[in-house]
Amino acid sequence: MLTQVEIYANQIDTGNWVIGRGWIEKKWPEARFPTIQELDQISPDKPVALERADGHAIIVNSLALQMAKIDRDTPDPIGGKIDKDQNGNPNGVLIDKASLLVESIIPKRTREDDKRALKVGLERTAKMGWTQLHDAGSPLSDFNLLKEIYDEEGLPIRIQMYISDGEDAIKVH
Structure with missing residues (x-):
């Protein structure tokens, strides 16, 4: 590392x-x-x-x-x-x-930073041979990024995602 x-x-x-x-x-x-x-x-x-x-x-x-x-x-x-x-x-x-x-002092990432990181993570996961990922709690913004990537180019693996509790979960419900 x-x-x-x-x-x-x-x-x-x-x-x-x-x-x-x-x-x-x-x-x-x-x-x-x-x-x-x-x-x-x-x-x-x-x-x-x-x-x-x-x-x-x-x-x-x-x-x-x-x-x-x-x-x-x-x-x-x-x-x-x-x-x-x-x-x-x-x-x-x-x-x-x-x-x-x-x-608390690390500069906030941009949406594009998050999207790029998510793509890299998905590619690495697929290269390791994984075919599915289970995410037990992410913010709605992560779901929206995944959907955007899916709409643009598809996803290399299947993902089952649960939205974290709180306001995001209420928005989805």
Whole structure:
């Protein structure tokens, strides 16, 4: 994963974020989270935020921590944890609600960004041999993007999607 992050970081302009999702450290040879030092080495001038596949943790580099104003004195938010090293400094691992401290400062993606990412994800899924995907809760906007892709070029796999509860579900009902 670090190699892919480094390649992407070298392709984007300084000031842009390196954002990723979907990793599970248990499947890697070392079975551990990447360290803040590793992220700093591969992307010293661009903030990095990489969300674990289950959404319960993100790892960030020092620049992202600095931009979010997270330091040794930042308290853990309710429902979250800022992991720290043996010296009491944040180590770049933000658990659950602590991830919002960084996620809240990441520039919002455009609809086209989301559409492009969705297409890439669908293509990768199909290349892995999957023929169907079950999504147990997405916003209506994701459904609308999928429908748009379907109308334009079709989908490479079948998708069963449930709309998340709340206002979106009421709109559909």
